[in-house]
Amino acid sequence: MWKINISGKGGEGNRIRTLGLYALCVILFFIFSNLMINVTLKTIYEPIDTYKSEPYGIGIDIKEARATYVNGYVGGNISNKNDTISKVYMKIDLYTKRDVLIGTKYIEINDLKQNQTQEFRIGFKYTDVDHANINLVDEVLKDTPEEAFISENLSGAILLTTVIFLCVFG
Numbered sequence: 122m123w124k125i126n127i128s129g130k131g132g133e134g135n136r137i138r139t140l141g142l143y144a145l146c147v148i149l150f151f152i153f154s155n156l157m158i159n160v161t162l163k164t165i166y167e168p169i170d171t172y173k174s175e176p177y178g179i180g181i182d183i184k185e186a187r188a189t190y191v192n193g194y195v196g197g198n199i200s201n202k203n204d205t206i207s208k209v210y211m212k213i214d215l216y217t218k219r220d221v222l223i224g225t226k227y228i229e230i231n232d233l234k235q236n237q238t239q240e241f242r243i244g245f246k247y248t249d250v251d252h253a254n255i256n257l258v259d260e261v262l263k264d265t266p267e268e269a270f271i272s273e274n275l276s277g278a279i280l281l282t283t284v285i286f287l288c289v290f291g
Contacts, residue, residue, distance in 0.1 A: 165189050170252040178203030179230070181211070181255060188250045195226075195253055196242035201233040209233075212258045213243065218251040227261045 166187035173181050183197040195213055211228040224247040233239055 166193065169193065169250055171195065171255060172252065173255040174257070176257055179206065179209070179233070179257060181257075183255070186253055188245075191248055192244065192246045193250055194242060194244045195255075196240075198238050198240055199230060199233065200238040201235055203235060205232065205234045206230065207232050208259070210258050210261050211241070212256045213245075214254040214256075215245060215247050215250045216252050216254065217249050223247045223250065225262070227258075229261075230257075 166189055169186045169188045171183045171186045173183065175181055178201065180200040180202060181197065182200065183195065185197070186195045187193055199211065209230045211230060213226045213228070214222055215224045215226070216222055224245060226243050226245055228241050228243055230239065
């Protein structure tokens with residue numbers, strides 16, 4: 122009348138296999154989503170023009186200079202062709218399409234020996250960057266604060282989103 126399965130086989134094996142398949146699906150989805158996020162982010166960034174001057178016998182090789190509407194980065198290599206150089210700064214001025222200076226960033230070049238190469242990468246959060254001017258200077262004046270340059274279009278969008286959020290959820 123009553124059948125009791127004492128051996129433990131049958132149902133438990135299927136549950137473990139199903140649990141393993143679910144775990145495999147979660148891991149595969151995680152890997153797929155990370156790949157797609159990286160591909161999407163790489164395609165959003167557009168190249169920006171860079172202009173550079175190379176005093177002090179230092180060569181500046183820009184590998185990547187890319188920006189979106191709200192942020193970007195500049196990266197490359199600095200190589201020294203002369204004697205050891207210490208306490209020199211690379212100044213990166215960032216401009217809009219109409220040549221309006223919207224920000225300045227500095228990278229310290231410290232104890233760069235002859236025929237030595239140093240890699241650099243600096244990020245920025247300025248709106249609508251079109252090109253960058255790269256120079257070497259002896260002193261740092263001051264980085265431009267990134268928060269000060271939120272465009273009027275973006276601040277209006279933030280205000281509109283806040284009002285809609287308060288109307289719906291408030």
